[in-house]
Amino acid sequence: MGTLLKYEFRRSRLIYLSIVGITIFMELLYLIGWGFQIDTLLGIGLLGGIVCIALGASAILLYGILQFHGDISKRQGYLLFATPRSARQIVLAKLLLTLLALIGISILFGVLIGLDIALALQRSGETLLSIMKALDPSVTAEQCREVFLTPYNIVGLIMTILTSIFSFVFQVVIAYLVITALKTIMGNQKGRLLLAIIAWFVITNGISTIGGFITGAFLNHEFGNTILNTSSLMDTLSLLLQMFFHPAFYLPSLILYILCSIAGFWGTTWLMDKKMSL
Numbered sequence: 001m002g003t004l005l006k007y008e009f010r011r012s013r014l015i016y017l018s019i020v021g022i023t024i025f026m027e028l029l030y031l032i033g034w035g036f037q038i039d040t041l042l043g044i045g046l047l048g049g050i051v052c053i054a055l056g057a058s059a060i061l062l063y064g065i066l067q068f069h070g071d072i073s074k075r076q077g078y079l080l081f082a083t084p085r086s087a088r089q090i091v092l093a094k095l096l097l098t099l100l101a102l103i104g105i106s107i108l109f110g111v112l113i114g115l116d117i118a119l120a121l122q123r124s125g126e127t128l129l130s131i132m133k134a135l136d137p138s139v140t141a142e143q144c145r146e147v148f149l150t151p152y153n154i155v156g157l158i159m160t161i162l163t164s165i166f167s168f169v170f171q172v173v174i175a176y177l178v179i180t181a182l183k184t185i186m187g188n189q190k191g192r193l194l195l196a197i198i199a200w201f202v203i204t205n206g207i208s209t210i211g212g213f214i215t216g217a218f219l220n221h222e223f224g225n226t227i228l229n230t231s232s233l234m235d236t237l238s239l240l241l242q243m244f245f246h247p248a249f250y251l252p253s254l255i256l257y258i259l260c261s262i263a264g265f266w267g268t269t270w271l272m273d274k275k276m277s278l
Helices: 002-035 039-073 076-081 087-124 128-137 141-148 151-186 192-222 233-244 247-274
Strands: none
Touching: 002 039, 002 087, 002 151, 039 087, 039 151, 039 192, 087 151, 087 247, 151 192, 192 247
16 A cells, blocks of 8 residues: 555646645745735735635546546556556555645644734734723633634534545545446546546535435524524524534534445446456
């Protein structure tokens, strides 16, 4: 598995390093703008960083899917499947590398965002408490701690991260499954990639919609119209955070993503071993 991961990284390192390089460049523009109080550079760096965050994960997802499509469709990909490695090992290596790339770049984004926020607050002399007081003068430091630092919210944050990770895995695995299934059925006929994109979109959005429907039904039952009866900013914010970080907010989707990822992985490797002719 280690050899496969190294091979996949060598093939993919250009796109990963490009994303990291562009992100760091934008951060340097932000730091220069902050240090020398150059608003233009500050704005460019901030906007560029937001674009990198928005497009970085999508680029990793798209690149991994297109690379898999090329491996089972084009001549240069045949050598990978000619090695004495099972389809399960090959698919798992591709999936792991794509996931590790996403996690690594997400950590980089998180660190840089935290740095940017800390620098912006330092320059303005603001704190979270002062910002909240500007919105509602009755807010106290104790209320801020209760709202933002409760164990309940921390558990919800962990659930948020897990759901995001498995959502990404689910989307990649379903793409692998659709591409492999259409390769098995259609061979190298034209239009296969377009059909794969349509099928992937329908399946992933269908599963996400089902999870969202279950979540919405639970939240409506649990909270109802409570949020309409809150009397202060902190009460409203506390209730919103309770809803957003409630484990049940993510649990239905998380379970669906895990089950569908397992099924998709099994289906992909079974088709590659038993049905597909490379």
